[in-house]
Amino acid sequence: MSEIIPKDLIKINEPMKDHTSFKAGGCTDFFIAPQNIDQLIRLVQFLKDNQVPYYIMGNGSNLLVRDKGFRGVIVQIYKNMSGVRIEGEEVWAEAGILLSTLSTKVMNSHLTGFEFASGIPGTLGGAIYMNAGAYDGEMKQVLVSADVIDEDGNIVTLTNEELKLGYRSSILQEKKYIVLSAKLKLKKGNIDEIRERINYLTAQRKAKQPLELPSAGSTFKRPQGYYAGKLIMDAGLRGYSIGDAQVSEKHCGFVVNKGNASAGDIIRLIHHIQNTVKEKFGVLMEPEVRIIGEE
Structure with a gap:
Protein backbone atom coordinates (compact mmCIF):
# COMPACT_ATOMS: atom_id res chain seq x y z
CA MET A 1 0.00 0.00 0.00
CA SER A 2 2.91 2.34 0.64
CA GLU A 3 3.43 2.60 -3.14
CA ILE A 4 -0.02 4.20 -3.40
CA ILE A 5 -0.35 5.99 -0.05
CA PRO A 6 2.52 7.73 1.81
CA LYS A 7 3.50 5.72 4.89
CA ASP A 8 2.69 8.59 7.23
CA LEU A 9 -0.96 8.37 6.16
CA ILE A 10 -1.23 4.68 7.08
CA LYS A 11 -2.14 4.16 10.74
CA ILE A 12 -1.90 0.65 12.20
CA ASN A 13 -4.20 -0.72 14.91
CA GLU A 14 -5.96 2.65 15.08
CA PRO A 15 -8.60 3.18 17.84
CA MET A 16 -11.87 4.03 16.07
CA LYS A 17 -13.24 5.73 19.16
CA ASP A 18 -10.96 8.60 18.09
CA HIS A 19 -12.72 8.87 14.74
CA THR A 20 -16.41 8.36 15.58
CA SER A 21 -18.90 10.68 17.27
CA PHE A 22 -19.93 7.93 19.74
CA LYS A 23 -16.33 8.04 21.13
CA ALA A 24 -16.49 4.26 21.54
CA GLY A 25 -15.44 1.08 19.77
CA GLY A 26 -12.45 -1.05 18.87
CA CYS A 27 -9.45 -0.67 16.58
CA THR A 28 -9.11 -1.14 12.86
CA ASP A 29 -6.10 -3.02 11.45
CA PHE A 30 -5.36 -0.10 9.13
CA PHE A 31 -6.77 3.44 8.97
CA ILE A 32 -6.05 5.54 5.88
CA ALA A 33 -7.20 9.03 4.90
CA PRO A 34 -6.25 9.59 1.23
CA GLN A 35 -5.13 13.10 0.35
CA ASN A 36 -6.99 13.30 -2.96
CA ILE A 37 -9.35 11.48 -5.33
CA ASP A 38 -6.53 9.87 -7.32
CA GLN A 39 -5.08 8.26 -4.18
CA LEU A 40 -8.54 7.08 -3.16
CA ILE A 41 -9.25 5.45 -6.51
CA ARG A 42 -5.87 3.69 -6.59
CA LEU A 43 -6.21 2.54 -2.97
CA VAL A 44 -9.69 1.08 -3.44
CA GLN A 45 -8.56 -0.75 -6.59
CA PHE A 46 -5.56 -2.17 -4.70
CA LEU A 47 -7.78 -3.37 -1.85
CA LYS A 48 -10.21 -4.99 -4.29
CA ASP A 49 -7.46 -6.66 -6.33
CA ASN A 50 -5.96 -8.12 -3.16
CA GLN A 51 -9.34 -9.03 -1.62
CA VAL A 52 -8.69 -6.92 1.47
CA PRO A 53 -11.87 -6.07 3.43
CA TYR A 54 -12.43 -2.31 3.59
CA TYR A 55 -15.00 0.22 4.72
CA ILE A 56 -15.44 3.80 3.50
CA MET A 57 -16.31 6.38 6.15
CA GLY A 58 -16.78 10.13 6.39
CA ASN A 59 -16.31 11.95 9.70
CA GLY A 60 -17.71 9.05 11.74
CA SER A 61 -20.95 10.71 12.84
CA ASN A 62 -23.08 7.67 11.98
CA LEU A 63 -20.66 4.80 12.61
CA LEU A 64 -19.89 2.38 15.42
CA VAL A 65 -17.05 -0.18 15.30
CA ARG A 66 -17.54 -3.23 17.53
CA ASP A 67 -15.14 -3.67 20.46
CA LYS A 68 -13.20 -6.49 18.78
CA GLY A 69 -12.36 -4.08 15.97
CA PHE A 70 -12.37 -4.18 12.18
CA ARG A 71 -10.23 -6.71 10.33
CA GLY A 72 -9.13 -4.82 7.26
CA VAL A 73 -8.81 -1.19 6.18
CA ILE A 74 -11.05 1.72 7.09
CA VAL A 75 -10.70 4.48 4.52
CA GLN A 76 -11.73 7.97 5.56
CA ILE A 77 -12.99 10.55 3.06
CA TYR A 78 -13.02 13.74 5.06
CA LYS A 79 -10.77 16.74 5.54
CA ASN A 80 -8.40 16.04 2.66
CA MET A 81 -11.25 15.94 0.14
CA SER A 82 -13.39 18.98 0.84
CA GLY A 83 -13.06 21.30 -2.15
CA GLN A 209 -31.18 17.27 21.20
CA PRO A 210 -28.43 16.05 23.60
CA LEU A 211 -25.61 17.68 21.68
CA GLU A 212 -23.49 17.90 24.84
CA LEU A 213 -22.89 14.12 24.89
CA PRO A 214 -21.29 11.77 22.33
CA SER A 215 -23.85 10.07 20.09
CA ALA A 216 -24.51 9.20 16.46
CA GLY A 217 -27.47 11.52 16.18
CA SER A 218 -30.85 9.84 15.75
CA THR A 219 -30.19 6.20 16.59
CA PHE A 220 -33.18 4.77 14.71
CA LYS A 221 -34.92 5.42 11.42
CA ARG A 222 -38.45 6.74 11.73
CA PRO A 223 -40.89 3.81 11.53
CA GLN A 224 -43.70 4.46 9.08
CA GLY A 225 -46.58 6.10 10.89
CA TYR A 226 -44.61 6.65 14.12
CA TYR A 227 -41.86 8.73 15.69
CA ALA A 228 -38.93 6.72 17.02
CA GLY A 229 -38.32 8.94 20.04
CA LYS A 230 -41.96 8.83 21.16
CA LEU A 231 -42.13 5.05 20.82
CA ILE A 232 -39.03 4.71 23.00
CA MET A 233 -40.38 7.17 25.55
CA ASP A 234 -43.80 5.48 25.65
CA ALA A 235 -42.01 2.15 26.20
CA GLY A 236 -40.70 3.60 29.47
CA LEU A 237 -37.07 3.71 28.37
CA ARG A 238 -36.20 7.38 28.95
CA GLY A 239 -32.86 7.40 30.78
CA TYR A 240 -32.46 3.60 30.60
CA SER A 241 -28.78 2.64 30.74
CA ILE A 242 -26.52 -0.29 30.02
CA GLY A 243 -23.06 0.55 31.27
CA ASP A 244 -22.41 4.13 30.17
CA ALA A 245 -24.74 3.84 27.17
CA GLN A 246 -28.01 5.62 27.88
CA VAL A 247 -31.31 6.50 26.24
CA SER A 248 -31.08 10.30 26.36
CA GLU A 249 -33.29 11.92 28.96
CA LYS A 250 -33.48 14.97 26.70
CA HIS A 251 -34.56 13.16 23.51
CA CYS A 252 -35.40 9.46 23.61
CA GLY A 253 -34.49 9.04 19.95
CA PHE A 254 -30.81 9.39 20.88
CA VAL A 255 -28.54 6.83 22.51
CA VAL A 256 -25.69 8.70 24.18
CA ASN A 257 -22.33 7.86 25.72
CA LYS A 258 -22.31 9.16 29.31
CA GLY A 259 -18.56 8.70 29.61
CA ASN A 260 -16.90 5.37 28.98
CA ALA A 261 -19.48 3.33 27.09
CA SER A 262 -18.12 0.43 25.08
CA ALA A 263 -19.47 -0.39 21.65
CA GLY A 264 -20.94 -3.48 23.30
CA ASP A 265 -22.86 -1.34 25.80
CA ILE A 266 -24.32 0.72 22.96
CA ILE A 267 -25.22 -2.31 20.85
CA ARG A 268 -26.86 -4.11 23.78
CA LEU A 269 -28.88 -0.99 24.53
CA ILE A 270 -29.97 -0.72 20.89
CA HIS A 271 -31.11 -4.36 20.97
CA HIS A 272 -32.96 -3.81 24.26
CA ILE A 273 -34.80 -0.83 22.77
CA GLN A 274 -35.71 -2.84 19.68
CA ASN A 275 -37.00 -5.79 21.75
CA THR A 276 -38.95 -3.62 24.19
CA VAL A 277 -40.65 -1.52 21.51
CA LYS A 278 -41.45 -4.63 19.44
CA GLU A 279 -42.96 -6.35 22.50
CA LYS A 280 -45.05 -3.35 23.58
CA PHE A 281 -46.14 -1.90 20.24
CA GLY A 282 -45.35 -4.49 17.58
CA VAL A 283 -43.09 -2.01 15.76
CA LEU A 284 -39.66 -2.98 14.42
CA MET A 285 -37.06 -0.28 15.07
CA GLU A 286 -34.34 -0.17 12.42
CA PRO A 287 -31.03 1.41 13.48
CA GLU A 288 -29.83 4.41 11.52
CA VAL A 289 -26.29 4.07 12.88
CA ARG A 290 -24.08 1.68 10.92
CA ILE A 291 -22.40 -1.02 13.02
CA ILE A 292 -19.34 -2.79 11.60
CA GLY A 293 -16.51 -4.97 12.84
CA GLU A 294 -15.78 -8.39 14.26
CA GLU A 295 -18.53 -9.94 16.41
Missing part, protein backbone atom coordinates in the same frame (compact mmCIF):
# COMPACT_ATOMS: atom_id res chain seq x y z
CA VAL A 84 -15.96 23.56 -3.20
CA ARG A 85 -16.78 25.58 -6.33
CA ILE A 86 -19.84 27.83 -6.60
CA GLU A 87 -21.02 29.25 -9.91
CA GLY A 88 -24.31 31.11 -9.87
CA GLU A 89 -26.89 28.77 -8.34
CA GLU A 90 -24.82 25.63 -8.91
CA VAL A 91 -22.56 24.19 -6.24
CA TRP A 92 -19.88 21.54 -6.86
CA ALA A 93 -18.29 20.00 -3.77
CA GLU A 94 -16.08 17.05 -2.86
CA ALA A 95 -17.52 14.28 -0.71
CA GLY A 96 -15.42 14.97 2.39
CA ILE A 97 -16.74 18.44 3.15
CA LEU A 98 -18.79 18.78 6.32
CA LEU A 99 -22.41 19.78 5.75
CA SER A 100 -22.02 22.58 8.29
CA THR A 101 -19.04 23.99 6.36
CA LEU A 102 -20.82 23.70 3.02
CA SER A 103 -23.90 25.37 4.52
CA THR A 104 -21.84 28.39 5.54
CA LYS A 105 -20.18 28.64 2.13
CA VAL A 106 -23.48 28.59 0.22
CA MET A 107 -25.01 31.07 2.67
CA ASN A 108 -22.11 33.46 2.02
CA SER A 109 -22.90 33.10 -1.70
CA HIS A 110 -26.49 34.16 -0.95
CA LEU A 111 -27.89 30.72 -1.83
CA THR A 112 -30.92 29.25 -0.09
CA GLY A 113 -32.29 25.71 0.05
CA PHE A 114 -29.52 24.08 2.08
CA GLU A 115 -30.38 25.47 5.50
CA PHE A 116 -31.85 22.14 6.63
CA ALA A 117 -28.40 20.52 6.41
CA SER A 118 -26.55 23.13 8.47
CA GLY A 119 -26.73 21.14 11.70
CA ILE A 120 -26.52 17.60 10.37
CA PRO A 121 -23.22 16.20 11.75
CA GLY A 122 -21.81 14.53 8.68
CA THR A 123 -20.08 14.90 5.34
CA LEU A 124 -21.62 15.49 1.94
CA GLY A 125 -20.73 11.97 0.80
CA GLY A 126 -22.39 10.43 3.83
CA ALA A 127 -25.43 12.64 3.40
CA ILE A 128 -25.92 11.47 -0.19
CA TYR A 129 -25.30 7.84 0.79
CA MET A 130 -28.24 7.93 3.20
CA ASN A 131 -30.23 10.83 1.71
CA ALA A 132 -29.83 12.74 4.96
CA GLY A 133 -32.53 15.15 5.96
CA ALA A 134 -33.94 17.29 8.74
CA TYR A 135 -36.66 19.88 9.29
CA ASP A 136 -38.63 19.04 6.12
CA GLY A 137 -35.54 19.10 3.90
CA GLU A 138 -33.47 16.27 2.41
CA MET A 139 -30.59 15.86 -0.03
CA LYS A 140 -32.93 14.62 -2.74
CA GLN A 141 -34.41 18.12 -3.00
CA VAL A 142 -31.14 19.86 -3.89
CA LEU A 143 -28.94 17.18 -5.49
CA VAL A 144 -28.43 17.27 -9.26
CA SER A 145 -25.89 14.49 -9.64
CA ALA A 146 -22.98 12.70 -7.97
CA ASP A 147 -19.68 11.38 -9.30
CA VAL A 148 -19.01 7.94 -7.84
CA ILE A 149 -16.61 5.03 -8.11
CA ASP A 150 -18.62 2.04 -9.28
CA GLU A 151 -17.98 -1.60 -8.41
CA ASP A 152 -15.60 -1.95 -11.37
CA GLY A 153 -13.46 0.99 -10.28
CA ASN A 154 -14.81 3.37 -12.94
CA ILE A 155 -15.82 6.96 -12.24
CA VAL A 156 -19.43 7.47 -13.33
CA THR A 157 -21.92 10.29 -12.91
CA LEU A 158 -25.32 9.35 -11.49
CA THR A 159 -28.27 11.72 -11.75
CA ASN A 160 -30.66 12.42 -8.91
CA GLU A 161 -33.09 9.86 -10.37
CA GLU A 162 -30.37 7.23 -10.88
CA LEU A 163 -29.31 7.56 -7.24
CA LYS A 164 -32.79 6.31 -6.21
CA LEU A 165 -32.92 8.50 -3.13
CA GLY A 166 -35.53 7.39 -0.61
CA TYR A 167 -36.02 7.75 3.13
CA ARG A 168 -32.47 7.32 4.52
CA SER A 169 -31.63 5.20 1.48
CA SER A 170 -29.99 5.32 -1.94
CA ILE A 171 -28.66 3.02 -4.63
CA LEU A 172 -25.21 3.62 -3.12
CA GLN A 173 -26.10 1.31 -0.25
CA GLU A 174 -27.14 -1.48 -2.62
CA LYS A 175 -24.24 -1.18 -5.06
CA LYS A 176 -21.46 -0.17 -2.64
CA TYR A 177 -20.54 2.81 -4.79
CA ILE A 178 -18.24 5.48 -3.31
CA VAL A 179 -19.19 9.16 -3.63
CA LEU A 180 -16.37 11.40 -4.85
CA SER A 181 -18.19 14.68 -5.41
CA ALA A 182 -21.61 16.11 -6.15
CA LYS A 183 -23.41 18.95 -7.88
CA LEU A 184 -26.21 20.79 -6.10
CA LYS A 185 -28.76 23.28 -7.44
CA LEU A 186 -29.90 25.98 -5.04
CA LYS A 187 -31.63 29.35 -5.39
CA LYS A 188 -30.58 32.92 -4.83
CA GLY A 189 -31.88 34.29 -1.56
CA ASN A 190 -31.48 36.98 1.06
CA ILE A 191 -28.42 36.30 3.20
CA ASP A 192 -30.01 37.75 6.34
CA GLU A 193 -33.05 35.49 5.97
CA ILE A 194 -30.81 32.47 5.29
CA ARG A 195 -28.71 33.22 8.37
CA GLU A 196 -31.85 33.72 10.47
CA ARG A 197 -33.21 30.34 9.35
CA ILE A 198 -29.92 28.58 10.15
CA ASN A 199 -29.76 30.24 13.58
CA TYR A 200 -33.35 29.19 14.28
CA LEU A 201 -32.67 25.56 13.35
CA THR A 202 -29.46 25.59 15.43
CA ALA A 203 -31.40 26.86 18.44
CA GLN A 204 -34.04 24.15 17.92
CA ARG A 205 -31.38 21.42 17.85
CA LYS A 206 -29.65 22.71 20.97
CA ALA A 207 -32.94 22.89 22.84
CA LYS A 208 -34.24 19.46 21.84
